[in-house]
Amino acid sequence: MGEARQLGGGDRAVLVALARSAPDLAVDITEVDPAEVPNLLRGGRLDLALVHEYDNVPSALGAGLDLEPLLVEAVHLACPASWNPDREITLGDHAESRWILANPGTLCHSMAVRTCRAHGFEPRVAHHIDDFAAVLRLVAAGAGVALVPHLGVDHLPAGVRLAALPVGRRTRIAYRRGSADQPLFAAVAAELHRAAAAFRADDGIRLDENS
Amino acid sequence: MGEARQLGGGDRAVLVALARSAPDLAVDITEVDPAEVPNLLRGGRLDLALVHEYDNVPSALGAGLDLEPLLVEAVHLACPASWNPDREITLGDHAESRWILANPGTLCHSMAVRTCRAHGFEPRVAHHIDDFAAVLRLVAAGAGVALVPHLGVDHLPAGVRLAALPVGRRTRIAYRRGSADQPLFAAVAAELHRAAAAFRADDGIRLDENS
Numbered sequence: 001m002g003e004a005r006q007l008g009g010g011d012r013a014v015l016v017a018l019a020r021s022a023p024d025l026a027v028d029i030t031e032v033d034p035a036e037v038p039n040l041l042r043g044g045r046l047d048l049a050l051v052h053e054y055d056n057v058p059s060a061l062g063a064g065l066d067l068e069p070l071l072v073e074a075v076h077l078a079c080p081a082s083w084n085p086d087r088e089i090t091l092g093d094h095a096e097s098r099w100i101l102a103n104p105g106t107l108c109h110s111m112a113v114r115t116c117r118a119h120g121f122e123p124r125v126a127h128h129i130d131d132f133a134a135v136l137r138l139v140a141a142g143a144g145v146a147l148v149p150h151l152g153v154d155h156l157p158a159g160v161r162l163a164a165l166p167v168g169r170r171t172r173i174a175y176r177r178g179s180a181d182q183p184l185f186a187a188v189a190a191e192l193h194r195a196a197a198a199f200r201a202d203d204g205i206r207l208d209e210n211s
Numbered sequence: 212m213g214e215a216r217q218l219g220g221g222d223r224a225v226l227v228a229l230a231r232s233a234p235d236l237a238v239d240i241t242e243v244d245p246a247e248v249p250n251l252l253r254g255g256r257l258d259l260a261l262v263h264e265y266d267n268v269p270s271a272l273g274a275g276l277d278l279e280p281l282l283v284e285a286v287h288l289a290c291p292a293s294w295n296p297d298r299e300i301t302l303g304d305h306a307e308s309r310w311i312l313a314n315p316g317t318l319c320h321s322m323a324v325r326t327c328r329a330h331g332f333e334p335r336v337a338h339h340i341d342d343f344a345a346v347l348r349l350v351a352a353g354a355g356v357a358l359v360p361h362l363g364v365d366h367l368p369a370g371v372r373l374a375a376l377p378v379g380r381r382t383r384i385a386y387r388r389g390s391a392d393q394p395l396f397a398a399v400a401a402e403l404h405r406a407a408a409a410f411r412a413d414d415g416i417r418l419d420e421n422s
Binding site: 128 | 237239240241242243314337338339340341342344345348349354365366
């Protein structure tokens with residue numbers, strides 16, 4: 001397939017799997033601000049995008065888009081491994097901890113604040129970092145605790161413990177309304193579903209060799 | 212030191228080292244768009260920031276800031292390990308390759324375009340990704356080649372070869388003019404210099420266990 005298709009959005013592990021599994025499909029990947037995705041799709045600057053929502057933060061994409069479920073993953077509490085190593089970690093244990101949150105205005109920020117409030121406390125925010133790899137390195141360094149979706153844990157640094165919470169993140173493929181049936185888009189979507197299935201089969205977290 | 216100080220900017224490895232080495236210094240770290248850093252400093256929303264410039268892309272921070280050199284690192288060409296494994300890789304070999312660049316408007320995008328042009332070719336851009344970890348995973352997946360600064364290679368995926376180029380990236384500490392002598396800021400700067408020295412001693416690249 002010679003024609004380049006524009007794919008945008010956040011789910012890097014799936015994008016990488018796509019690049020690996022479909023080398024004969026010329027897909028141009030662009031990392032964009034999630035807030036811009038709906039308008040880029042509606043304006044024809046992107047053909048497909050991966051969009052997220054959390055159980056406690058529904059997405060607000062506006063009209064003119066078609067959405068197709070791709071995968072669901074758990075959200076983990078990440079805390080230093082030295083923290084009460086003899087027993088399970090729970091969210092309620094961290095009401096007094098320093099927290100690392102994404103920047104205000106992001107889905108991840110809303111999810112973390114709402115999850116903590118549902119457990120009866122307001123997170124004491126020490127750091128604002130959007131990048132999950134950097135968040136996990138800060139957790140490993142003892143700078144705080146954080147909530148990260150499973151796909152955000154591409155590489156688990158030594159010294160970090162994870163506990164899955166009953167909060168899910170859903171990833172969906174977004175198209176301009178009525179365009180999902182176009183053969184090239186359908187081919188890209190088929191590769192994305194294949195990559196998501198492979199991700200589900202292999203949970204995708206690689207442990208640091210020091211852990 | 213009880214008072215929180217705001218530190219912004221891009222150099223995650225150094226920020227993590229800071230969090231690790233100075234647990235008694237309450238520094239709030241915020242990841243911000245590099246383009247916003249000068250105004251956040253001038254407006255008092257950040258106290259210190261780490262700012263970058265490349266040899267071929269001088270920074271344009273505007274007036275009202277003081278700058279202090281922190282570290283210099285090499286820029287690497289990253290390409291799939293399967294690419295001519297028997298000999299050194301050079302930039303000129305990749306005039307026809309597919310390229311992964313940062314988004315237009317970033318220092319990294321300008322650096323890559325100028326470096327390629329200085330070698331007599333215009334990069335054929337396949338993907339626009341700002342996150343270096345995602346860039347390296349796409350290189351490993353065979354999706355293209357890229358230029359990444361040394362600190363961007365926190366974790367080298369299996370299947371990627373690096374070749375240092377004669378292009379450097381400089382990181383500097385930026386302060387509001389006249390504020391560098393304030394004791395709390397000086398203490399944070401001293402920790403950053405300690406972290407940078409540790410980074411120079413240990414080159415900081417961890418190899419994937421599969422490589």
